[in-house]
Amino acid sequence: MTGETYLTAEEVTKTYGDMTAVSEVSLDIPSDAVTGFIGPNGSGKTTLLRMLLGVERPTSGTVSYDGPAAERQLGYLPQRPTFRPGFSVRETAGFYADLVDDDPDRLLERVGLEEVASRPVSGLSGGMTRLLGIAQALAGDPPIVMLDEPASGLDPAMSRLIFDIVESIADAGRAVVLCSHELPLVEETADRLVVLESGHLVRTGSVAALQEQTGGPLHETFTALLDQDRATIAAPEGTQS
Numbered sequence: 001m002t003g004e005t006y007l008t009a010e011e012v013t014k015t016y017g018d019m020t021a022v023s024e025v026s027l028d029i030p031s032d033a034v035t036g037f038i039g040p041n042g043s044g045k046t047t048l049l050r051m052l053l054g055v056e057r058p059t060s061g062t063v064s065y066d067g068p069a070a071e072r073q074l075g076y077l078p079q080r081p082t083f084r085p086g087f088s089v090r091e092t093a094g095f096y097a098d099l100v101d102d103d104p105d106r107l108l109e110r111v112g113l114e115e116v117a118s119r120p121v122s123g124l125s126g127g128m129t130r131l132l133g134i135a136q137a138l139a140g141d142p143p144i145v146m147l148d149e150p151a152s153g154l155d156p157a158m159s160r161l162i163f164d165i166v167e168s169i170a171d172a173g174r175a176v177v178l179c180s181h182e183l184p185l186v187e188e189t190a191d192r193l194v195v196l197e198s199g200h201l202v203r204t205g206s207v208a209a210l211q212e213q214t215g216g217p218l219h220e221t222f223t224a225l226l227d228q229d230r231a232t233i234a235a236p237e238g239t240q241s
């Protein structure tokens with residue numbers, strides 16, 4: 001079930017010199033839903049996410065926030081979250097909570113890190129570091145939460161835990177966007193998919209609708225869609241079977 005549009009991108013393009021990382025992508029990000037960005041390495045997922053966040057300025061096109069009034073509109077988990085060494089988990093959560101008048105203990109409880117609150121951040125596992133990154137992204141209760149590869153490099157149990165938390169963030173009414181290569185988990189968790197290839201949006205729609213198009217599980221659907229698009233690009237108009 002998806003809700004209102006919280007963020008709108010219109011024909012956003014990002015070039016770096018001669019390289020086009022994202023090409024004329026238009027999309028809406030709805031509340032009450034997880035939108036998954038999938039695509040091969042280098043297809044432009046992170047660049048698109050960062051333009052939606054406003055930390056990367058589009059070369060052309062616009063991004064507009066249509067969500068509710070909020071002190072912090074967007075929360076962000078970067079691909080490789082890093083925290084200041086020497087601080088404990090609680091001090092770190094406290095730093096982010098203070099910026100938006102939130103409660104650090106609430107944030108730690110939200111991701112299940114209250115038991116390790118006194119541990120130095122340098123002593124956290126990769127999974128716990130990611131959980132602390134999610135806690136930070138939730139500070140101030142932003143209506144939109146964006147997560148870049150929240151489970152990359154994590155074991156299956158930790159990946160599952162992270163995706164369960166991601167789902168619960170959207171269940172609380174927020175708009176959640178994530179980039180991920182963990183296709184089976186994305187298939188289970190996402191409501192909508194945005195499929196990118198070489199900076200182009202090649203498909204968007206609900207997971208069910210995309211599955212219906214090719215009649216298979218997501219990882220097969222994904223491969224089939226990309227193959228289909230390569231064929232579309234390769235075949236001159238009117239020659240496709």
Ligand SMILES: Nc1ncnc2c1ncn2[C@@H]1O[C@H](COP(=O)(O)OP(=O)(O)OP(=O)(O)O)[C@@H](O)[C@H]1O
Pocket residue numbers: 016019020021039040041042043044045046047048179
């Ligand atoms: N600051 C930059 N300067 C030059 N090129 C860049 C920059 N940032 C990204 N790119 C290029 O833009 C393209 C898209 O990169 P991006 O990181 O958005 O892809 P991605 O789909 O997130 O990849 P991955 O799945 O590997 O994280 C890549 O070819 C990348 O090398």
